[in-house]
Amino acid sequence: MTTPAPAAALTRALALYRDVHAHPELSGEEVRTAHAFARTLGESGLRVVGGVGGHGVVGTLDNGPGPTVLVRAELDALPLQEDTGLDYASTATSSGGRPVMHACGHDLHLAALAGAADTLARDRSGWRGRLVVVGQPAEETLEGAAAMVADGLLDVTGPLDAVLAQHSVPLPAGMVAHGGGPVLAGSATLAVTVRGRGGHAASPHLTVDPAVVAASIVLQLQTVVSRAASPSEPVIVNVGRLHVDSPPNVVADVATLEVTVRAVAETTLVRLVERVRAIVHAQCASAGCPAEPLVVEVARSPVTQPDAGVTATVRDAHVRHLGAQRVTWWPPSLATEDVAHLTAGGAPLGYWMLGAVGPAAWAAAPGTSALEKLTSLPANHSPRYAPDAPRALAAGVDALVVAVRALASA
Ligand SMILES: [Zn+2]
Ligand SMILES: [Zn+2]
Known part of the structure; x- marks a missing residue:
């Protein structure tokens, strides 16, 4: 087992997480979030383009000839009044005066992706080709991915060899879960x-x-x-x-x-x-x-249907680097999202779930089985959804880094 993400990358990712969590923006209004994400990518040495399909951000990192792997996270939050009691809880409101909260974990995805990009930029051994990092707007309204493609995303990136994304879920923080077929x-x-x-x-x-x-x-x-x-x-x-x-x-x-x-x-x-x-x-x-x-x-x-070959490669890498006890299976969920639009050019999709519940919250949830615990743990879109950010981020950064290295091995 290895932990590829250095402590400095995790510290920076956690700072971005807390900043974005405290300042959420609704779909289509992600000005500040896009700026914060773009600035972080720029500091890691990526070439950054903004304003793609709305407030979409595209960061590119070239590392010699090789495959092009696109990794995507979402910029937007939900119209909810946060009820987590966290010291960095949102008090933000939208342009229309509605309370806004990162209740789907998109802040976690963004921070993990920034941390992974930072790690891959600073240590370019073990991977080659082109890394494309996408901050996608308007996922909750299911508009942003298609808007970015319509606005020429694939012209900026060139042909893609894989599209990757991860999504937080109320599984124990530190775990990842892959689907054996459609996942969403x-x-x-x-x-x-x-x-x-x-x-x-x-x-x-x-x-x-x-x-x-x-x-x-x-x-x-x-x-x-x-x-x-x-x-x-x-x-x-x-x-x-x-x-x-x-x-x-x-x-x-x-x-x-x-x-x-x-x-x-x-x-x-x-x-x-x-x-x-x-x-x-x-x-x-x-x-x-x-x-x-x-x-x-x-x-x-569209149905989120990961490619079987990409899933096998990434899952194997996760088992090797995170340990088999931290990698589980994910049954199809009737939740939905729009990442599959990014595979419009025919690239295969890799997609996995990222655990976000801290050990204390998991232990305190009534019941012994995962199903019993899931009935009482606040899930995505709950005003009480409060990921254990340090643990989930460490796993989220590692999961992305080892996935990119597995698909773009030098
Ligand atoms: Zn959501
Ligand atoms: Zn989501």
């Missing part, structure tokens, strides 16, 4: 408008009540998971927003719903989205709506 779901978010016919609540026979139609859609959508999807395949259909806005004595004209559909295979996702559309149209038709419903896909993310 693909998703489609649909905005549905049911167009009824409003009127006086005393004359329901003269109206087509969109509230009743919308309610029937919610119930009928439950059959997509229970009847249209294979029991062996994890899928989700969730109605997160259902809105009808009229006084109790009025039948509204319209009702709106926002629906998320998720699956771990693209073909399944496409099929289930079609089922959702069919149900919406059928319910509106059977109620006699005077106009067709509107079903607009407002967001889409």
